[in-house]
Amino acid sequence: MILTSAVFLIMGWLAGEMYGENALFSIIPYVLAIMIGGYRLFLTGFKNLIRFDFDMRTLMTIAIIGASLIGEWGEGAMVVILFAISEALESYSMDKARQSIRSLMDIAPKEALIRRGHHELMINVDDIQIGDIMIVKPGQRIAMDGRVIKGISAVNQAAITGESIPATKEKDDEVFAGTLNEEGLLEIEVTKRVDDTTIAKIIHLVEEAQAERAPSQAFVDRFAKYYTPVIIFVALLVAVVPPLFDGDWQKWIYQGLAALVVGCPCALVISTPVSIVTAIGNAARNGVLIKGGIHLEELGSIKAIAFDKTGTLTKGIPVVTDIEVEGNETEVLSLAAALEKASQHPLASAIVKKGEDLGGSFSHLQVDHFTSVTGKGIKGSINNEAYYVGSPSWFIERAVQGIESYGEKIKVLQNQGKTVMMFGNNERVLALIAVADEVRESSFDVIKQLDAQGIKKTIMLTGDNKGTAEAIGKAVGVKEIHAELLPHEKLDKIKALRKTYGKVAMVGDGVNDAPALAAATVGVAMGGAGTDTALETADIALMADDLRKLPFTVKLSRKALAIIKQNITFSLGIKLLALLLVVPGWLTLWIAIFADMGATLIVTLNSLRLLGVKDKKE
Template identity: 60%
Template structure:
């Protein structure tokens, strides 16, 4: 049945980057198809228009491409290297038989020639079909070069070398396909991480349902040791949830009623009843998979350079091969067969396999590795930007700090007779206030076990910008700023605490004094706690070469300076409005070019957008962070930032190594033409060797681990 809207299909058998381009063009030329876009990294195609699966597969028959509908991704299976490459094995056996027969019957014997011809046809059938088709359309890619070389070798009677070229090229393609499949496995493992069924209670009846049948509002029952199939909010129960699949954080998180949980995470302890809050296609894990696959389709600047270079490089190689084959015998009296052979060898050695695969294998592997470690990068361009960072700006609240004020000091006046109930009285008064700092004091009273709720507060009043006051059991209490309280309490009492007030304010803490009548009862200091990992993160960033770290905050200069000193940033910008943060980021870009902004993805949206790379904290809980940021740290864990830069720089280094190596191998092999040393088998071996080495070099990124995270755990 024809499809009339945009459809996404997953592909099996997509062997190489150039095949992806050819397949895309073939599908685009189908009747009823208005647009087709192949994502080579994710191995899928998006088609707009009307086309049958049969027609689409026919368009990819040249490369053995098969289609699996996007929602059937669980049918994918890991394949061994030899699976799907039977033609390569048969071709290799025929070549071996041909060599044995040649040793006994002679090189010109019809049986020997037939063995090599059969090896060429079986091993290179798809190669020839595509190559001849390209040749008719004057489209020059690696398969075109190989086809010309093999047919040319057969014409001049080089059957052995022609068949070896076919088998080595087939092996090269098999290795490329296998390595790209390995690189894609990190994303396929994410796709399959959430169960396809869940135990659902609906209308009082418990039943196992496929995730596609689960609705928002259903109650999902998750037993210990089970993975969650859907995103939702805990209704009942308490448990530890391992969220490593989403955040990369292996330490289980305590979850209870009211907390949000995510599909693909593991329930380790108690039974949970969870209200489903998202459909299966909208879950956090589904969004991560989608965004990572889109990221793998985005071409990095290095890849864009390679693609553009290959566009001109391949026709140039065809021209060079023709000149090598024709000029020496035509103008200098050399032997035609010798120079035609060398011209064919030039075509083979010029095949851009290694060059074309050099970039995508590194990018796909790096993005996949980071995704498994809880870092979402939205494209190769941001991977390269992260590698080039010279400065990083951090929002203070919620990024370098927890964003939740806590009581750091509680100093009662020793002269006050009823110290035991003092915290309960303060908690009762602050529970009436809506001030952000009041919640910290109430939480302190609660943690200490004081029954502040049992106290009756009367005549409560909030004095804007100064403090609060109220009456409990006939006594009138006031809690306020030191400047305000100075005029209320006795001078002797105030002087007793004055040194503490100044010391704590210099540390960037908010100080409040508690009084009753004219007596000073206690001092309370409240502060937004600095994350324990912030200081170590700044050290790791400095070691990785990011020397400029800037903290941006709306806090006053004194508080900001104290936090900045504790964290270890190189610069502090305080008393900033959101538009001021934007200006600072623009200034940093003018000075350093490559600048990142780290924030929560909501309040810092303008600054995130203005930076070279916008990095959002805690992407697991906020859709906004996933949508607006270029990089999302899925957990509230700054330690992922140095690791991201490390992987990015390693990926960029590997890409440069691969490009240089691939071109150097070609250059050395082409120089062998001058002394007439270059042979067909040497040429193809150089190409296969280069392809294999750049692929293995790119795959090294799979093994990169977050050492700081491992050490922390």
């Protein structure tokens, strides 16, 4: 369409050279160029004019009709073509910004090898049912979300989590559509239909987020609503008032039309959406789901960040940190692990895992008369001998020999925030075992980066005891610690922080911290991949359960905020400068449209710089 219009423009120009500018043979190609290139523009412009809805298309329509009325057919045609080019550039930039999300749609295969009964069939993903067994060979992409029932392999989950290091997947592990099976043969039980897969949800949520209006975009829309009638009024004054003094109506009507064209807020209108779409697309590509422009902008102006402890600053998985054993360590830990294997206590898994890591063999050990003693520990018999695992106070209460020698060590470990357990029999203590929730290796660096980025306060909010909270808070470097909090008390703390700092982010697991996440200016959930609650409730989800993505997201949002402000300032500045050229009568339609198209192009290119914001790890 643009090309056809341009051909008629050239024909009109050539005809004008041969027959004169106002000859019928030169006017007809110009009219065709205007009609072909400006068909969509006029359609919208006239509709808006009838409804008194003044936007840039309304302005352009009036300007082009006016240019035609005063005989400036060539410039009217050129304005149409340049405006069409400007629109095409805008459309191209928006498409480029959304490309990273669209590419996600093509990552997951459209077919998968499914075993039903004794038959293996290639089936379209739309026809795959929950419970079907999917066979994925090395080098193939996984087509559906599911659970591994057989095999072990390294799976590259970069498309979902942004994490390039492959994750080991074995029996009972969850896998996602669009991820790449790198090594082994996997048999996977399908757990979600194609429209409910994690990748489908991400695409849907990101597209919704990109369409949502951010605060600065809402401001621009409101501004344009009042700005457009003002420009029309100014253009009318330019066209009518000066000729009353010098009588040159054609010159000043032309200047008025040029003022209309240069007043079109194209660059201003596009200044925010291109930035928002680009930033949200970049974040999604790096494993961060931002659920709207408003959350992107809000994060950019955050002054304080509160963190949940368990599963956020720590891994949320208890591990054995200290052991003191009387006798052979492997044998003693095997007995303790055999006893704990029958327990449902959250810390039991840490002792069982430690026993396995030490190479102990305890699967053959038979535990008889197993009993859980609430608030104290567990007991049971192995090879007709009674054994106990429990709190030091329980062993003191039972006056077990040797417990007194551990007194000082128990105090030191407890002051470090560790849970201390004793293992022994009726006669003596056989081992001291300390268990703690392991701090994420990245937590200290993340807090340090956030401090460097100018976050005024980092706070830890936890329901854990004060000793544990202070030990972990000190290890990761947060500035303020609040322990032994119930969910409603975390909510109160967030409200208090908002009063002090204005804008506060809360980082948690998206489930237990739901009230606090909702009360914060921005709620950030850990581990969005495969976690429906995090995807649905959080404003931002770190898909890879990787806290290191937080400083990247803060950096990206601040960059987006800065670029939006630059774009708005530049767009208004260039308009003001061009309008000042009206005063001496220097403004032409050509200058007007080039200023408008140039501003739009510069604003677009400036916004696309957000694609270059990288995660520090890369």
